[in-house]
Amino acid sequence: MDQLPSMRLTTQRQIILEELAKVTSHPTANEVYDMVRKRLPRIGLGTVYRNLELMADSGVILKLEVGGTQKRFDATVYPHYHIRCSQCGKVDDINIPVQPNINDAAAVASSYEVIGHHIEFTGVCSDCQLHLKDPSLN
Amino acid sequence: MDQLPSMRLTTQRQIILEELAKVTSHPTANEVYDMVRKRLPRIGLGTVYRNLELMADSGVILKLEVGGTQKRFDATVYPHYHIRCSQCGKVDDINIPVQPNINDAAAVASSYEVIGHHIEFTGVCSDCQLHLKDPSLN
DNA sequence: TGGCAAATGATAAATCTTATTAGTTGGCAT
């Protein structure tokens, strides 16, 4: 059997995970960096990227490759879907039942070995709905 | 009524669209650039980016913000889903029926004004399945 | 055909992510 490389419990890694778990938003690497820097001012951005990537690979967190230019991260590993605001780019969880059977449909419809799926809704968040109705708020 | 800004039919724009329509893959901006350069060697990469963005905004083509680091483009505007190979990053269409009612479910489950959704499957394409079974092919 | 807004090509700059490297540290074996 392959042995997974050991993953040490460094201060940086713990705090990155703690800060990510604190929020229900889906922060980008840079946003996590800002959050963590309040507790570890000398941490490097590369460390944040490296650890988010490592934790995503090991399944401790989720890496969301959603619309927009940046990757986002989520401490909620439980399967769920997301909705992204087309105006401000914010990403929220959306609590509708996971569709387990569409993976099978996809397997039938393609030559791929299907691993999973993700649904990303697009919409306008309540904040941006207000701002669109009353542009003076901007 | 708002008047849409006029969009001229330039040679570059036509050829970008023609080349994109030729393929069923979902090329990145750089891949489109390579395709177009065979016919217009002096075209600039910025022109390709600008036109893909403009055509996506006007609905002539689709901009896919799927997993991976780069945006991809698709001349098929008809609603459909995609599957992405986790090994090589390739994106293919997947022909399963569009789920029209889940937008409503999402609207109920959130405070967003829901515009639409996209399903992205993840899997291993047939080429990469072979390469995983027989690594000497790599 | 002339005028002009829109578009182009060339280039620079911005943004996001990954790689490199010398020094540091967590955790295991003594």
Added chain:
DNA sequence: ATGCCAACTAATAAGATTTATCATTTGCCA
């Protein structure tokens, strides 16, 4: 407890992707 060493970090550079700038060119309407 202490020393060792692979894993890790911070700092920095580099790479990759995308957007902005601007002088020049071009499509299109009058």
